[in-house]
Amino acid sequence: MTAATPYATVVRACLRGGAGGSPTAVVMEDDTPGARLDDEQRRRVPAAWGTSHAVYVRRAGEVTDLRFFTSEGELPACGHGTVAALALLAAREGGERTYRAALRTGRRVFTGRAERAGDRFTAAFDPGRVVLREPAAEERALVLPALGLDPDEAGPGTWIAGVGRERVLVPVPTRAALAALTPDLDGLRAACDRFGLLGAYVHSAPTPEGVLAARMFAPSIGVPEDIANANSTACLAAHLAGRGITAIAVDMGDSLGSPATVTATTGPGRTVELGGTAEVLPR
Template identity: 30%
Template sequence: MRYFVYDVFTDTPFGGNQLAIIPDAGDLTDAQMQTIAREFNFSETSFVLPPKDPGHTARVRYFTPARELPFAGHPTIGTAVMMADENGIEDMVLELGVGPLSCRAAEGCASFFTEHPLEVKGHPAAELVAHAMGCEIGNLRSVPVLASLGGDFVYAQLDNRETLSKLCPDIEAMREGAALYPGNHDFAVYPYVLEGNTVHARMFAPLDGIPEDPATGSAAAPLAALLCKTLGRRVEITVHQGDDMGRPSRIALTADQDRVTVTGKAVKVMEGTLFL
């Protein structure tokens, strides 16, 4: 069985977020998909299957090393670029766990937009969130928010880039947060620093098998929607993520009242054969 590895949200090999893609996964069982995702041990592995609706391009399933996700950003960008690279498809509709998603890809760059309404699901205690991230409560610049556009993330604005770079998550506090705020991610935390139209961010989801993620489109999109709601205007931002991991990633986002558009590049760095 063929596989590809793409680095996503970068145009430079060995940067961005790694993504394994199985382009012909129609014969795999759920258990096999989960086992393959554990074998690659990337934050996500993408499995491409025939669509249920003949008018759509493909059905795609995303697995972390620990579980299946209904939606994820960097696998969507990477899978769309792969399909453009391999099949010459530029405009496509992918069937995901959150429903059909329209994408466009060409020349190593892809975009998708979501009109899923922003859900604010709670406000975890600032002390708990600070403890989970490994900083002081005084480093927070806003009330933490649990929000979602399909994937649940805890957002915490920090005081400066130095604080962000020094974060060291506490797994027990993460477990406490997951018990208090159950969701489709286990208390995945997205701390960020806002500097004009630039956002510096990190993402920690150790309970989902992702100690730190170098690029998280499914977390960046709700942040753009939150900023749009808070500021009361259209927002155009670029998220810098992965810098503290040595895998710089760039995610371009535009958010208005009705939709969020996510854009990024991806580059193929590996391909081969998987033996089952």
């Protein structure tokens, strides 16, 4: 699309029923040896390709490095960006067998895999350890009103959770209540910036089968609302494991006209595996 990034590929990550998903620009930096972008150029790529996020992929021996950017700057992790990268790597590998990779973000090395399913790919990976804590009174007092919620009425299920960077998990009782939210994005950004939070992941109550819906508001990283936020889903999965719910499927993106679904399963020690289906768009 541009001279600076002629090798970007858009991948729709975390599809629902083969449709929707979060368009993500994937840049294979190995395709242009000696032409590595600087960080300012990386920040411009998402808007140039009509996406909220971009992931930069570079192979370093047996490990594949991933870096994630929005228009605001670099992120320490990005779940749907990881799904997108795995899908493109598997597509380039070819064949029908399961593609497996050792991935590195920052100093963390983890495993990921992708399997072809027709013209799409089902990807899964280990997002890392989730850290949970109760929010401080000041955090509740500033973040919840920005979402249009009363801090005194919000239930005890409000948590701060981190996998790479902390964000707030906020429960609402129904999908209808979730759909009705109209947050004050400027107020939310100010509150999140004050506490160093990535954003607010608001979710409905899960069904007995672990199906629910969520919306992720992240104006602090230049994303007013995210179509799909897989790492926040990992945080929620770790939290719900304490209630005996070990597998969830989270619908997102409906308010943005791009339905998406992220899956997560929790194992011993609250280890989480994230998953999503992706489609590599033709260049």
